[in-house]
Amino acid sequence: MTLTHYLVLAAILFTIGAVGVLVRRNAIVVFMCIELMLNSVNLTLVTFARAGGTLDGQVMAFFVMVVAAAEVVVGLAIIMSIYRTRRSASVDDANLLKY
Amino acid sequence: MIEAPDLSLAALAPLLFVFGAACLGVLVEAFGPRERRHAVQVTLALVGTLGGLVTSLLLAGEREVTAAGALAVDGPAVFLQATITGLGALAILLFAERSLDPARSAFVAAAAVPVGSPRDRELMTAPRVQTEVYPLATFAIGGMMLFVAANDLLIMFVALEVLSLPLYLISGLARRRRLLSQEAAVKYFLLGAFASAFFLYGLALVYGATGSIGLADIRAATTESGSDVLLVLGLALLIVGLMFKASVAPFHAWTPDVYQGAPTPVTAFMAACTKVAAFGAILRLLYVAFGTSEWTWRPLVYGIAIISMVVGAVLALTQTDLKRMLAYSSIAHAGFLLTGVIGLSPDGGGSGLAATMFYLLAYGLTTVGAFAVLTLVRDGDGEASHLSQWAGLARRSPLTAAVMALFLLALAGIPLTSGFTGKFAVFRAAIEDGAWPLVVVAVLASAVAAFFYLRVIVLMYFSEPAEDGPTVAVPGLPTTIVLAVTVTATLVLGIAPGAVLDIAEQAAIFVG
Numbered sequence: 001m002t003l004t005h006y007l008v009l010a011a012i013l014f015t016i017g018a019v020g021v022l023v024r025r026n027a028i029v030v031f032m033c034i035e036l037m038l039n040s041v042n043l044t045l046v047t048f049a050r051a052g053g054t055l056d057g058q059v060m061a062f063f064v065m066v067v068a069a070a071e072v073v074v075g076l077a078i079i080m081s082i083y084r085t086r087r088s089a090s091v092d093d094a095n096l097l098k099y
Numbered sequence: 100m101i102e103a104p105d106l107s108l109a110a111l112a113p114l115l116f117v118f119g120a121a122c123l124g125v126l127v128e129a130f131g132p133r134e135r136r137h138a139v140q141v142t143l144a145l146v147g148t149l150g151g152l153v154t155s156l157l158l159a160g161e162r163e164v165t166a167a168g169a170l171a172v173d174g175p176a177v178f179l180q181a182t183i184t185g186l187g188a189l190a191i192l193l194f195a196e197r198s199l200d201p202a203r204s205a206f207v208a209a210a211a212v213p214v215g216s217p218r219d220r221e222l223m224t225a226p227r228v229q230t231e232v233y234p235l236a237t238f239a240i241g242g243m244m245l246f247v248a249a250n251d252l253l254i255m256f257v258a259l260e261v262l263s264l265p266l267y268l269i270s271g272l273a274r275r276r277r278l279l280s281q282e283a284a285v286k287y288f289l290l291g292a293f294a295s296a297f298f299l300y301g302l303a304l305v306y307g308a309t310g311s312i313g314l315a316d317i318r319a320a321t322t323e324s325g326s327d328v329l330l331v332l333g334l335a336l337l338i339v340g341l342m343f344k345a346s347v348a349p350f351h352a353w354t355p356d357v358y359q360g361a362p363t364p365v366t367a368f369m370a371a372c373t374k375v376a377a378f379g380a381i382l383r384l385l386y387v388a389f390g391t392s393e394w395t396w397r398p399l400v401y402g403i404a405i406i407s408m409v410v411g412a413v414l415a416l417t418q419t420d421l422k423r424m425l426a427y428s429s430i431a432h433a434g435f436l437l438t439g440v441i442g443l444s445p446d447g448g449g450s451g452l453a454a455t456m457f458y459l460l461a462y463g464l465t466t467v468g469a470f471a472v473l474t475l476v477r478d479g480d481g482e483a484s485h486l487s488q489w490a491g492l493a494r495r496s497p498l499t500a501a502v503m504a505l506f507l508l509a510l511a512g513i514p515l516t517s518g519f520t521g522k523f524a525v526f527r528a529a530i531e532d533g534a535w536p537l538v539v540v541a542v543l544a545s546a547v548a549a550f551f552y553l554r555v556i557v558l559m560y561f562s563e564p565a566e567d568g569p570t571v572a573v574p575g576l577p578t579t580i581v582l583a584v585t586v587t588a589t590l591v592l593g594i595a596p597g598a599v600l601d602i603a604e605q606a607a608i609f610v611g
Contacts, residue, residue: 007307014300021293030289037296041303048307057306060253064299067260071292074264078271078288082281085214091289094282097356 013040104167120147124234174606198575247379270361283360298340304333345377358426367470408434442528454524468585483569491564517592
């Protein structure tokens with residue numbers, strides 16, 4: 001296992017996340033896919049930190065985790081408020097704004 | 100032993116002012132009595148932003164890198180911070196307007212109450228307001244100020260989130276048409292988080308390629324060893340993340356929906372301040388970190404600028420809703436701004452930087468004014484933003500129509516308004532840099548754009564007013580102040596822009 005393997009794994013995870021955001025319909029699942037993308041970034045950062053022999057990347061991973069946690073709070077609040085009205089978290093049902 | 104980083108408190112005063120006011124706002128929200136909260140929050144938010152404005156004006160001429168190299172307080176940072184706080188204070192005044200709507204405010208009384216429930220109808224005309232919008236907006240302004248001063252990619256990312264998260268929330272807090280507003284918030288949030296994931300992956304790749312995230316270190320690394328695939332890929336992803344925030348086509352999909360769905364004062368805030376902040380960050384990233392490896396991003400930005408101008412101008416033609424039309428117009432303006440970004444030389448000289456900063460100031464003031472006029476024209480269901488409802492507005496209220504006409508002319512870039520000066524400056528910068536094909540496209544796009552702005556003016560002046568048309572509300576003190584400031588600025592920056600252009604020119608040096 002070389003460091004490249006980790007980078008490739010992270011890239012694959014990021015792609016799965018990005019594709020998931022584009023094809024999934026449930027807002028919660030879309031949001032989980034975004035979290036997957038953020039975590040693949042963490043893996044990339046930690047791998048580069050290991051390759052470069054510095055701790056910077058690991059510290060950055062902590063920053064990303066904190067920001068992701070804040071994002072969860074805000075995101076779930078917004079999704080919750082729309083769910084309580086519509087009884088659905090599907091992004092296809094949110095279609096009042098168009099053209 | 101860990102050494103504490105050097106912090107120049109004087110250079111950070113504007114940021115501390117704004118973040119301090121936001122934190123106090125949270126405390127007021129927790130402990131203040133409900134009936135007094137609105138007045139206290141408005142005062143706090145205004146004191147914070149105006150304090151930030153004054154302190155950043157006092158910092159003019161400052162050039163230093165502080166906080167262990169993480170923040171650069173230099174000409175562009177200070178100029179843009181002053182712009183953001185000034186526009187932010189105007190937007191907060193719009194937030195605070197309570198006399199236009201019989202429902203007493205543009206913001207919901209209690210966001211947690213489900214739409215359409217009996218309690219929701221009961222609260223519709225209640226004087227209560229979700230006063231959290233003020234600290235949230237102040238936090239967003241603080242994040243924007245941090246964004247334009249960020250001298251390393253991690254701080255840039257943190258600032259991006261600090262400015263975005265409050266915006267996602269406040270765009271979902273409209274009092275009328277709550278479903279639209281909530282839908283706008285969901286769309287903005289999901290797409291915004293998606294874009295910031297791209298920014299973050301770009302950060303990781305650049306870190307891998309150069310071993311550093313400080314902009315100056317990245318510049319040193321790229322100058323020394325050239326650029327490899329990892330670096331170019333990373334830069335492209337960073338640009339995607341930033342262009343999303345600046346609502347540049349093809350990363351604009353959220354813009355029309357969010358601009359239309361969000362409460363109009365929030366739209367004004369987003370359209371003006373977010374654009375300034377995002378372009379501040381784009382300029383700093385491209386000039387400071389990648390200024391010596393220009394060939395990596397120039398073709399990309401060139402292409403994006405053309406797409407943005409064309410998409411914005413053409414799609415705005417087909418819009419029937421004024422807020423949506425202004426959203427597409429903001430996409431076109433983002434393209435015009437990018438022509439200024441192109442007009443820079445590798446050493447950070449050239450007139451592109453000063454021109455772009457001037458354009459941001461002029462565009463921000465005009466946009467806040469235009470959205471302020473939109474809040475005045477109302478029917479029984481809130482704001483009347485459909486184009487057909489604006490027919491014959493000049494007969495109902497000649498003054499409102501004249502003010503709106505001025506803003507539309509400025510957005511179209513007609514001489515003697517600030518829009519013309521701004522456009523002229525960025526086009527000249529691009530031509531000086533040899534990008535004349537881009538300017539040809541820009542001029543053609545401006546001509547197309549002029550059509551849909553003038554169409555609204557023709558509609559206001561030369562159409563018969565509808566029988567059951569909207570009424571024009573008498574603005575309260577806050578909106579009057581906003582309109583007076585923005586009208587004056589639009590005219591002054593158009594007729595005698597010399598002084599402000601000079602200031603922008605002097606401020607246009609990045610500290611490396």
